[in-house]
Amino acid sequence: MVESAATAITEIALELHKQPDTDRTVQAVAEFATALVGADHAGVMLVHGRKRVEIAATTGPVVDRADQLQLELDEGPCLSAIEAGATFVITDTRSEPRWPRWCHEVNQLGIGSVLSIRLATDESKVGALNLYADTVDRFGDPDDIVVGQILAQHASIALDSARKLDNLHEAVDGRTVIGQAQGILMERFDLHPDQAFAVLRRYSQQTNTRLGEIARKLVATRELPNWGQ
Structure with a gap:
């Protein structure tokens, strides 16, 4: 899967750099990630300054609510990915112990599993990418994580460049x-x-x-x- 996704990621990276501004770039990241990894939904959070986190793009109302819940409850894999600079996988929101309140709420939304990947460059903390699936154990294949992380690297560079250009x-x-x-x-x-x-x-x-x-x-x-x- 990783090898077959390499060409697609290269094309996606080029498309991301063609976007005219940060808003268009971040929305493209969410949409491309959904298709590439095979998620049902996706969202992107961006960091402003050192601490302020905003919901920058989503692919629909389910993600709107799921990401908003992370900010309201101050817990969730996307926030943890930003803070820890790591990737987090939730195989089953019904039994995940790390973010119990958030997982309970998003399970009610119909979300079964989650993949959260940090977005960062060598110079800055950009944010995080959240991929959601309606079924459990959707992101259990290590290749899904690798592909998501490679895409996140390209997305981080594109977003960082777009934000600098906007500024x-x-x-x-x-x-x-x-x-x-x-x-x-x-x-x-x-x-x-x-x-x-x-x-x-x-x-x-x-x-x-x-x-x-x-x-x-x-x-x-x-x-x-x-x-x-």
């Missing part, structure tokens, strides 16, 4: 809108660039509002905020 675009957009706001202030009040930037920064500090947000409001309304409010 770069956001930074560029932020600088652009700040420049536009400076231009409005310079024209209206005959200010130099440094003076216009100082006005934006002062209002940002006084209102405890991000500089980029101040600039966006000014560009959108072309009106200065009421400094007295």
Whole structure:
């Protein structure tokens, strides 16, 4: 199975890198993983900063609820995969002792077995991939785990790259809108660039509002905020 999946994984890796942003990339990861490993459902959680975890993509309402339960109960194989940097297999949610509350709840959803694999690069902790099956012992074949882990490696690189590109675009957009706001202030009040930037920064500090947000409001309304409010 591993050898036959190698070509498919290579093609999937190329497709992941073609996605235009993180949202599209993470959704593609969930969908490709479901088909490649033969799971019934899949979901991806991403880590932001050091601790905040979000449900980034799912293949349907069953996963929406299963992943949300992990966050609500603060337990589950996906969270453990992120924390421990490892892969976890649940062969039967009816008898799994490691996450008893979560397993009880997802068994009621019709989930029988689970494969959770960390997503990470050498530089960063990306998140985790959850694969769900409606039957028990679906992921008992070691090849399933190997294929899932190989896919996860490619997915981690693609997601890390997509997130860095999104951050770069956001930074560029932020600088652009700040420049536009400076231009409005310079024209209206005959200010130099440094003076216009100082006005934006002062209002940002006084209102405890991000500089980029101040600039966006000014560009959108072309009106200065009421400094007295």
